[in-house]
Amino acid sequence: MEMEQMYTYKCTKCGKLHHPRYIVCQNPDCDGREFEKIPLEGKCRLLTWTRVYNLPEGYMCPWLNFGIVEFENGVRATGQIGFDEGIESGMELIATVGIVKEKTILYKETVVAPQHGFIFQKA
Ligand SMILES: [Zn+2]
Structure with a gap:
């Protein structure tokens, strides 16, 4: 793949x-x-994060943690946080890339198109 x-x-x-x-x-x-x-890619710092419970269709889980990070080159990006425990603003994270959404639903037709994005993991 x-x-x-x-x-x-x-x-x-x-x-x-x-x-x-x-x-x-x-x-x-x-x-x-x-x-x-x-x-x-690589090392980044968590600036802020939030847990979202009311996810739109296409997500196969009850909630997700979303964060904004800053990379060492100053670039900021948003993505999912890949763990639930011990999330703190200011912590160091490692940016990986994975499937953040399994499918997108458009006008009642299911479009199976996995969407890639950042998933931040514990450093
Ligand atoms: Zn320019």
């Missing part, structure tokens, strides 16, 4: 890092439209 990977997008004009991807560089002093893909 193909390894999934998440990326940060570096503006080739000014060097600003973006996640997720944008059409135009988000630096107000830059109009760059070309980006270099750099893998986004």
Whole structure:
């Protein structure tokens, strides 16, 4: 199976890092439209998190923990927290990539399309 990977997008004009991807560089002093893909992975720090109980259809569990992290390069990203106990803002985590949603339901038709995203694990 193909390894999934998440990326940060570096503006080739000014060097600003973006996640997720944008059409135009988000630096107000830059109009760059070309980006270099750099893998986004490894150590990060949990900034804030929340537990969500009322999940939309397509999730096969009663609740999920969602967090916002900051990577060592300053890029921030959201994802699921892959454990339930001992979650604390400020803690170190390791970003892995996995299936975050099994399927997406559109207009009563079940579209089986696993969606990949970050799953943060204990460092
Ligand atoms: Zn730029």
